[in-house]
Amino acid sequence: MFYREAGQFKTSYAKDLQAFPILQDKIGIIIWAVIAVLVIPLIGIPGLGYDFAMKAIILPTLIFTITALGLNILVGFAGQISLGTGAFMGVGAYACLKLTTYFPDVSILIHFVLSGFIAAAVGMFFGLPSLRIKGFYLVVATLGAQFFLEWAFGRVAWLYNFADSGAIEVPTRTLFGVPITGASADVVAQYFVVLAFLVIMTWVASNIIRGHIGRSWMMIRDMDIAAELIGVRPMWTKLSAFAVSSFYCGVSGALMVFIWLGAAEVESFDINHSFLYLFMVIIGGLGSIIGSYMGAAFIWIFPIILKEIGKGLGYNATLMENISLVAIGVMIVIILIKEPHGLARLWQISKQKLRLWPFPH
Amino acid sequence: MYDVFIDPFVQMYSLPDFFIQVLWEGFVSGVLYSLIALGFVLIFKASGVFNFAQGIMVVFAALSMVGLYELGVPGWLSVIFALGIMYALAFSVERWIMRPLVGQEDIILFMATIGLTFMLIGGGQAIFGGEPKAMITSEIGLPSGDYVWEPGGGIVIFQKLDIAATVIAGLLIAGLAFFFSYTKIGRALRAVADDHQAAVSVGIGLNQIWVVVWFAAGIVALVTGIMWGAKSDVSFALQIVALKALPVLVLGGFTSIPGAIVGGLIIGIGEKLFEIYWGGLIGGGTESWFAFIIALVFLLFRPQGLFGDKIIERV
Numbered sequence: 001m002f003y004r005e006a007g008q009f010k011t012s013y014a015k016d017l018q019a020f021p022i023l024q025d026k027i028g029i030i031i032w033a034v035i036a037v038l039v040i041p042l043i044g045i046p047g048l049g050y051d052f053a054m055k056a057i058i059l060p061t062l063i064f065t066i067t068a069l070g071l072n073i074l075v076g077f078a079g080q081i082s083l084g085t086g087a088f089m090g091v092g093a094y095a096c097l098k099l100t101t102y103f104p105d106v107s108i109l110i111h112f113v114l115s116g117f118i119a120a121a122v123g124m125f126f127g128l129p130s131l132r133i134k135g136f137y138l139v140v141a142t143l144g145a146q147f148f149l150e151w152a153f154g155r156v157a158w159l160y161n162f163a164d165s166g167a168i169e170v171p172t173r174t175l176f177g178v179p180i181t182g183a184s185a186d187v188v189a190q191y192f193v194v195l196a197f198l199v200i201m202t203w204v205a206s207n208i209i210r211g212h213i214g215r216s217w218m219m220i221r222d223m224d225i226a227a228e229l230i231g232v233r234p235m236w237t238k239l240s241a242f243a244v245s246s247f248y249c250g251v252s253g254a255l256m257v258f259i260w261l262g263a264a265e266v267e268s269f270d271i272n273h274s275f276l277y278l279f280m281v282i283i284g285g286l287g288s289i290i291g292s293y294m295g296a297a298f299i300w301i302f303p304i305i306l307k308e309i310g311k312g313l314g315y316n317a318t319l320m321e322n323i324s325l326v327a328i329g330v331m332i333v334i335i336l337i338k339e340p341h342g343l344a345r346l347w348q349i350s351k352q353k354l355r356l357w358p359f360p361h
Numbered sequence: 362m363y364d365v366f367i368d369p370f371v372q373m374y375s376l377p378d379f380f381i382q383v384l385w386e387g388f389v390s391g392v393l394y395s396l397i398a399l400g401f402v403l404i405f406k407a408s409g410v411f412n413f414a415q416g417i418m419v420v421f422a423a424l425s426m427v428g429l430y431e432l433g434v435p436g437w438l439s440v441i442f443a444l445g446i447m448y449a450l451a452f453s454v455e456r457w458i459m460r461p462l463v464g465q466e467d468i469i470l471f472m473a474t475i476g477l478t479f480m481l482i483g484g485g486q487a488i489f490g491g492e493p494k495a496m497i498t499s500e501i502g503l504p505s506g507d508y509v510w511e512p513g514g515g516i517v518i519f520q521k522l523d524i525a526a527t528v529i530a531g532l533l534i535a536g537l538a539f540f541f542s543y544t545k546i547g548r549a550l551r552a553v554a555d556d557h558q559a560a561v562s563v564g565i566g567l568n569q570i571w572v573v574v575w576f577a578a579g580i581v582a583l584v585t586g587i588m589w590g591a592k593s594d595v596s597f598a599l600q601i602v603a604l605k606a607l608p609v610l611v612l613g614g615f616t617s618i619p620g621a622i623v624g625g626l627i628i629g630i631g632e633k634l635f636e637i638y639w640g641g642l643i644g645g646g647t648e649s650w651f652a653f654i655i656a657l658v659f660l661l662f663r664p665q666g667l668f669g670d671k672i673i674e675r676v
Contacts, residue, residue, distance in 0.1 A: 144653030325483025
């Protein structure tokens with residue numbers, strides 16, 4: 001009743017191609033923008049402590065959304081399954097640390113972007129086997145990347161600046177005089193940095209996907225031989241998917257360590273995290289931008305909610321953690337059986353329903 | 362250059378007993394990799410499902426056995442109960458995961474098994490606790506101690522347990538081979554592996570076959586878990602180590618049982634040799650990735666593996 005496009009005419013090509021063609025969607029986006037820019041920085045999440053809401057929920061969710069976007073480009077749009085996401089994020093984090101050590105005067109924002117490019121180069125290198133193999137074989141190849149990089153992070157002391165702890169220790173860096181990394185960082189400034197990265201990267205991703213690169217990814221995904229026959233170059237297409245995806249993972253890895261964690265050991269990039277990112281993409285919806293948002297939020301927030309419920313009921317934390325593992329596993333299977341396109345598809349269906357509501361047809 | 366290309370071989374030549382010891386240890390871990398890979402191959406052949414959960418099934422089987430023993434069940438009975446649990450697992454996986462997903466793309470099924478992995482990790486930790494447990498060896502009749510062999514002044518130690526593991530693995534493989542070749546269900550399994558539709562059309566029930574094959578993989582998992590648990594202990598870290606069965610499969614070919622065995626031995630021996638003789642040059646701890654990198658290189662030249670069927674694609 002309220003969500004319908006009746007009477008909204010598209011009278012030019014530009015209007016036909018807009019990202020949000022329906023008035024109600026535009027209103028929705030504006031509401032989200034107001035929430036993101038005003039409500040969250042001022043009061044956090046209503047009903048929760050401000051620091052807890054920012055540090056434990058909002059920052060990680062936004063950062064993991066970037067990761068999920070990147071992985072979704074690779075798995076959902078280009079059809080190349082990867083279990084090396086955690087390691088590629090690690091590449092971004094360690095690259096950022098080295099860059100900011102050697103060039104402390106250059107803005108950290110530039111380093112975030114540059115470390116994304118370094119991760120992209122590494123990702124392309126480990127994507128090379130995808131030219132000959134696919135499916136499960138590629139899983140093995142990306143696992144190789146995961147374990148090899150994990151090993152390198154732990155063993156090559158140069159990477160973590162020879163710190164005694166063997167961990168990344170984040171130095172303090174400022175933006176316009178406000179510290180955004182390190183112990184004294186200002187959480188609101190951090191939030192806006194992450195939000196800016198997320199918005200820009202979402203915008204870039206949605207445009208890449210609409211363009212010819214994105215279309216060739218999807219052609220390779222749907223049937224690579226047929227795509228090759230009609231003139232899509234598999235090498236260029238697959239490697240570009242690995243590059244873009246690893247760029248996103250690299251940036252989010254750098255953000256994760258520098259802005260959210262503040263210090264990180266190898267365990268922050270291990271294979272269990274790679275699984276988690278894959279789950280975000282599966283639950284959110286393969287091949288969907290909005291799905292990356294939903295999946296990241298769901299996978300990150302759901303265990304926190306469970307933990308809080310458990311705390312309220314007096315169960316111990318490890319038990320609740322295990323229960324949330326089981327619940328996530330069950331949910332993966334249910335989603336794969338009932339709705340292989342994930343939460344994004346559910347959102348679409350409910351929009352369709354809203355269009356007709358309150359009438360059945 | 363000398364360190365990489367000459368020195369390791371000089372060391373091998375000058376200390377032959379140590380070299381044999383390394384080979385033997387590599388061989389034993391290779392046998393275990395082969396066993397895990399065998400579990401993968403069984404399921405992959407019969408249902409085309411790449412069962413990512415095989416590694417955690419190893420841990421889960423061993424844990425339920427030790428857990429039952431700690432509850433006061435006698436050793437031999439806990440083995441039987443653990444088998445029962447693996448059967449229940451096979452049955453419910455078939456009923457609740459495989460059957461609803463019939464006909465889906467391979468990659469969807471693969472992701473479903475990752476979901477299963479998480480269920481088993483969470484469930485296992487909730488029931489048995491997350492800390493490592495010692496495997497019961499003497500209670501279920503496994504030998505301890507070692508044989509010492511002294512060829513020409515050197516010394517090589519063979520753990521009795523390792524020998525037992527090798528023998529049991531051999532028996533298990535022989536038993537499976539017999540089961541596949543000479544029993545009615547075994548023949549049905551091979552028919553399903555060959556062609557699902559043709560098998561269904563001659564009256565073979567796919568559902569029942571899948572339960573059998575997941576149960577067979579469960580038995581293999583239990584045996585692997587016992588052996589591996591006896592060598593170190595039963596912990597969830599084994600699940601990550603078990604992922605090394607994947608490069609083994611790549612080497613041997615996804616559909617080949619001999620391939621799984623040969624691939625396991627190559628990986629097991631190769632990674633030990635590399636770690637001992639070359640690992641020190643680059644900081645050690647290379648066992649975590651050596652197998653994967655070998656598989657990666659191998660994939661570039663022979664994607665179907667040593668013994669696998671040639672991959673043919675049609676549009």
